Amino acid sequence: MKRILLLCAAGAAVAAFPAVAKDAATAEFEKFRDVLEADNPAELFEMKGEELWKTKRGPNNASLEKCDLGLGPGVVKGAYVQMPRYFADVGKVMDAERRIVYCMVSLQGFKAEDIARQPFSSQTHTPDQTAIVTYVAGQSRNMKFAVPMNRPEMRETYEIGKEIAAFRAGPYDFACNSCHGEDGKRIRMQELSNISTHEGASKSVQGWPGYRMTGGVMLTLQWRMTDCFRQQRFPEPKYLSDTITALITYMSANAQGSLYKGPGIKR
Amino acid sequence: MADPMKIRAQMKGEIADIRVLMSHPMDTGQVKDAKTGQIIPAHFIQQVNVSVGGKVVVEGQIGAAVSRNPVFGFKVKGAKAGDKVVVSWTDNKGDKRSDETVIA
Numbered sequence: 001m002k003r004i005l006l007l008c009a010a011g012a013a014v015a016a017f018p019a020v021a022k023d024a025a026t027a028e029f030e031k032f033r034d035v036l037e038a039d040n041p042a043e044l045f046e047m048k049g050e051e052l053w054k055t056k057r058g059p060n061n062a063s064l065e066k067c068d069l070g071l072g073p074g075v076v077k078g079a080y081v082q083m084p085r086y087f088a089d090v091g092k093v094m095d096a097e098r099r100i101v102y103c104m105v106s107l108q109g110f111k112a113e114d115i116a117r118q119p120f121s122s123q124t125h126t127p128d129q130t131a132i133v134t135y136v137a138g139q140s141r142n143m144k145f146a147v148p149m150n151r152p153e154m155r156e157t158y159e160i161g162k163e164i165a166a167f168r169a170g171p172y173d174f175a176c177n178s179c180h181g182e183d184g185k186r187i188r189m190q191e192l193s194n195i196s197t198h199e200g201a202s203k204s205v206q207g208w209p210g211y212r213m214t215g216g217v218m219l220t221l222q223w224r225m226t227d228c229f230r231q232q233r234f235p236e237p238k239y240l241s242d243t244i245t246a247l248i249t250y251m252s253a254n255a256q257g258s259l260y261k262g263p264g265i266k267r
Numbered sequence: 268m269a270d271p272m273k274i275r276a277q278m279k280g281e282i283a284d285i286r287v288l289m290s291h292p293m294d295t296g297q298v299k300d301a302k303t304g305q306i307i308p309a310h311f312i313q314q315v316n317v318s319v320g321g322k323v324v325v326e327g328q329i330g331a332a333v334s335r336n337p338v339f340g341f342k343v344k345g346a347k348a349g350d351k352v353v354v355s356w357t358d359n360k361g362d363k364r365s366d367e368t369v370i371a
Contacts, residue, residue, distance in 0.1 A: 038286075039288060041290075041336040043288055044270065044273060047271060124300070211336075213334075216334060216335030
């Protein structure tokens, strides 16, 4: 209950604080992050993910080296910044985590229901796909976002994502855009990015997957999106739902052309 | 067997800069599992040793106050490029891990 009250207060704070220039607390945290980025524990998960990618596992005893992330079977370099993309083999737009889980199911024979049971990291458990996403993301470090928007399916997904971001509902009549739709908003200490702009969207997709120092857990963009819905008091989307892919498409396409710095570190 | 460490070792002028990322839960033994309500038993690294070129340069005792997946940095005088760096740890359950790299 205490947690719920706290979050209500956070919601109110968004409305109460007008645009603030970059404040001292944010600047201090950025310094802290700069120091830590050089030694980001996310790299441990990259190593783990690489091993998982290359090891023969699952009921089919197969590795993921035949997994096509859009650039051909097994090509990992640069794949992350070119997702979400439309995959003709399944006729769907998929983001990185969704595609990786698809490969784990179709190539390695894991069961989607088993993976969906505990899809995100906790203090005691890091799902395999989280480590694999971190590895794949690390292989796009210092590359520019180049989401292939030339497909009509991608443009459609983008428009759906844009709609979802603006969709107000739930007990607080909230939408993603209530916090992330205009410049200069913040919740408590956190400045919020405006995902409808190139700059804001770049900030939002940057640093995911991220290692969260609170608790020391590795989290993906899928997790972040799902958590946004929780904070809005929406029903929780199913793991790897179209909704989340659409939102990630919307943000990634808005961030098109910006430099991806690799898995990040979060507060 | 614990997961591997990530070690970076580089000469910066006269000084070797060694940075180590360790994969370890570092449970303090004072936290309860949110689901079961049971205390998560203490499980943390107690001993960290670093040797450069066959010579021990760090023998450290650490404890539960160090974070999960800890990062360590050492600056070592008298090392040179090509020296072998060996980092090893032992935790309170007797688990061990040793990894090595070469100074670049």
